[in-house]
Amino acid sequence: MSTYPNVNETKELIKQLVSIPSPTGYTANVIQFAEDFLKNLNVETKRSRKGGLLAMLPGKNQDEHRMLTAHVDTLGAMVKEVKSSGRLKLDLIGGFRYNSIEGEYCEIHTSSGKTYTGTILMHQTSVHVYKDAGKAERNQENMEVRIDAEVSSPEEVRELGIEVGDFVSFDPRVEITENGFIKSRHLDDKASVAILLQLIKRLKEENVTLPYTTHFLISNNEEIGYGGNSNITPETVEYLAIDMGAMGDGQSTDEYTVSICVKDATGPYHYGLRKRLVELAEKNSIEYKLDIYPYYGSDASAAIKSGHDIVHGLIGPGIDSSHAFERTHEKSLINTEKLIYHYVLSDMIAY
Missing domain, CATH: 2.40.30.40 (Peptidase M42, domain 2)
Incomplete structure (x- = not known):
């Protein structure tokens, strides 16, 4: 098993992603970038009719699937x-x-x-x-x-x-500091896109066979509410959105841990999946915070509202000053990727 991937690669990938203009509705160039990244890993991809990017890694269990999403569209x-x-x-x-x-x-x-x-x-x-x-x-x-x-x-x-x-x-005004901070517009959600792409790269390099067939969606309409509500296979039982953790007064989320959302403006996330994520974090010494985002919705909540019978969850790196001049730290990126890695390797479904 390899060591944790170089976080500097993740930060550099974030820098490349935020530098590609992609407001919702104008995402073809950044989707092409993600597609080229995955093709270089010999991962097959396809485009949805809405312009999102889909990939799949086969697993031992082909009757029950998982789906992970992150969105590449921005404000x-x-x-x-x-x-x-x-x-x-x-x-x-x-x-x-x-x-x-x-x-x-x-x-x-x-x-x-x-x-x-x-x-x-x-x-x-x-x-x-x-x-x-x-x-x-x-x-x-x-x-x-x-x-x-x-x-x-x-x-x-x-x-x-x-x-x-x-x-x-x-203009993203992206800057990476020597002490581990990355500050830029559009870390929501290109930080998570970079994490997801790096995860796929690690799984391919380690030649891992996942316990469940796992789909990956780079969605492109999340900021307007419906990016991840389609292209979900009937076999999909768990759906995990990777998006930012929002910081502010009354919030527990910070820039150094992975945030596990328990509820947002659409309601609670699945209790069983949330507990499973906490168990994985504690078992693998991953620093995390539980939080509620009062004015927030995700690709996972969009999927639930569109009628899919799935277990849904939401995690992500803590991002300061969301929808403005955002900032996070490499510690949050590391903790987020670690949790996703152990999640996709876990052999238990939450429902």
Whole structure:
């Protein structure tokens, strides 16, 4: 049995993933990246009609299957309107607030394939002009994109090929520190995607035969609520979403352990699977925290709501400042991957 994979590889994989723009609805490039990664491991993949990526590792038990998911789509925006000034009004993709993107660099992805850079700003940014610049509400009416091009009218903007409906992605500003932190936008959920890809790599390198046939879904519509609610085989009995653990007041989740979610906004996760995950963590000296995420839903909860008769669970690395300038630590990545590794090798179904 090999030692734990080099966490530096996981961090580098996260850096590569967050650097590929992929707001929900614009995920083809990052799905291709994941597909190429798995093909290099000789893992067969297929695309769902929704654009997600599916892979499978056969197990001893082919009558009862497991499924693990992580989502590669991120928060982002679309061009809502080309304003008379030549700036752009945005419409948000995903659940976040305008204040979290104020001053952010962005890219506008046109339908012709061209990309333009810009900055997301308040219309009333200049304190030398707008007396109440600090008091103005951060909302769709007041925030706009300043395009890095010589444009001052809708006609000039459209000559560039920019139009309503073009996707807008945010600069991840990814940075890996010497003391183990990784900070970036879109760690939700590309940190977990990297962990899942690294897990598959380890299983292939160790030539492990899993106790249960196990499916892997890199979903691409989670941020809008339905990424992982389909392509679940009838044999699937356990469904584990790998997503971020949310931190804040009243939360036990931190940046150094794996978070095991017991309940989110959709209700409790399966009690038996939760207890099984805790048992595996304690047996294998994995540091974990149990937590409730009050304003949260996952691919697993989407699968339950769509009517699948499955046992569902949710775990993930602890992420600070979710849906904004996120940060986690390599200790959380390690503990999360360890728990998933021991879970897929476990020979007990939770129901």
